[in-house]
Amino acid sequence: MFEILLNHYPALAEGLTTTLVVSLSAIALGLVLGVLMAFGLMSRHRLLAWPCGLYRSFWRGTPILLQLLLVYYLLPEVGIEIAPIYAAILTLTLNTAAFQSEIFRSGISHIPVGQIEAARMAGISTWQIRKRIIMPQVFRLTLPPLTNEIITILKNSSLISVIAVTELMRVSEQIASRTFQPLETYLAAALLYLAVNLVLARVSAYLERRMVGGLATE
Amino acid sequence: MFDITILWETRELILQGLWNTVWICFLGCLLALSLGLVLAALRLANPRIFSYPVACYVELCRGIPLLILLFLLYYGGPSIGLTLSASVAGVVGIGLYGAGYFAEIYRGGFKSVPKGHLEAARMLGISPWHVLTRIQIPQMARLIVPPSTNQLIILVKESALISIISVDDLTKNATSIVNQTFQVIEPYLAVALLYWLIIELIARGGYALEKRLANRQPRPIEPRGGTRHAHG
């Protein structure tokens, strides 16, 4: 296992980088979409809330592999030719946006109504309330489920290997077929995934501790 | 545009995929539920010995993609003399992977029964065994139903990964149909609908079970901390 790590260090590192780039871009893009959709879900306007709900149901209710295949095969059908890696980022983004919208919706609903009423009575506008009062608190409240989501996306990014994106999983497959040491190779890959996820969990726990009490508003 | 005749012509492939997904998920989830229970029970029975190993196991499940686990079992297994068919590797993979999550769910349930409830029982002379079976388990049962349902749904969705180790499940057969007919939307949407149906059934079942348990107590106790986040 360690032999594999040492001998194929550059390829594995490259694969891991791709894994991280794909996952983290999807998380970041999904965050923007997810926050917007969370307000959509909570909107009083049916025409806004209903499509958001449907979107959330579909992307949360079907296997992500199926979603990936659908996006990958469908894009060329409608005349969009993009590299597999972008199809992968697109799918992961659309998927995580649905999950993040639900995380943020739940986080927002946990903020006492009194705070929002107090801000409104002070004449602060709706968007200012969202930006300066709701969201800073929501990020603290949702840090644990958000960390879970990041880890989930990192793990799920392994399946984009099926559309030939050379991320960590795909690189391991290539090494395994070349060295005829599948057990050692996949164990090495497992170790890398585990290490990244453990670091993520630690960073998140650290941030959570830091954020308790004094919380920067900007 | 949506050509439903394709689905009728390929119904055998779809039904075969459905059957494989269903039985593999069923056995995999059963394994996950029972192995998880064993892990949680070990940890409860002797925390000094088992706390650390079980916690490590849970971390492994959380930190390693199921796909890697499936590849380890299916492709890596033979090099240590463990040759599994793809379906069996699927069952074992889902079972081992889910067990870590269920062990945590059970533990959370146990921890959320207030200690005072147990002390009150002990002060009446009720034996530790009866405290477990009559006070602890009935109370935790209803707490763990929602997160367990959630986790089962995640496992069903993740089961799509067994198509990658060549099990003819819903996802693999849908892809075969796509490749045969060059129609993308129909097979994938049909299969998505079938997954959704299975998931809906589990959700309904969980909800019914929760309500049945709740009949013994009008409103649920608020579980401490949120349920783990669902994904698939």
Added chain:
Amino acid sequence: MPMVDSTTSTRQKAIVEAQGVSKQFGDLEVLTDIDFRLSPSEVVCVIGPSGSGKSTLLRCLAFLEPYDHGSVYIDSQLLGYEDSGGKRVRTSEKRVDEVRAPVGMVFQHFHLWPHRTALENVTEALRLVNGLSRREADEEGMAMLEQVGLADRAGHFPESLSGGQKQRVAIARALAMKPRVMFFDEPTSALDPELVGEVLEVMNKLAADGMTMVVVTHEMGFAAKVADRVIFMDQGRVVESGAPDKLFRHPQSERLQQFLNTWRERHID
């Protein structure tokens, strides 16, 4: 350590006796060298500021917290430990149950089991421990609920009862096992002020019927009226004890004077 069966005449009369009991939580000593005797039909109230160790003392007397040093006897039987080749070892849970069988306990937060009705809360132990049939247990349980004035709430689940009603059910649950001593751990502290009365009334009646009781409480009025003896604790030690009259009118120690003054300031407005 005194031997278990070195029964002296004084010990025979005590239902509960503690000798030199100490308890530490980590580095913090919460009980220091406590001596305590409880005679049949005696009502003892334990008062003191929060953190004084009074609840911990009660929990040690019930062995819900294992004490570190000293001995607790119930009916002259050592509770929680036994002599094994000159060394003191923990007894089995079963033995703990046997020794503390004469003790009933009522908790600050009631600890009714939420998945059982009021009646089932009372009958659970009757069936599991005393082996009564369902009918016998139900009959017995109803009698207990009647005693605390809650027969009409038998089928209710705890969450639809008020705090005062919950505590009365908890008292009935403890009484059902026919204890000879009742421990009350701040039984009214978690109640809204207007619900305190109904619980104290039940306890009053119990005391009048000759029940032996140890009550950890902040209710000075109850202590003054019902207690035969009041114990004032502070920082894990018994600072003063005696008849309520003497203690409340002529406190000897400065700490008790202070404690009573603070209490009066807060309650005479």
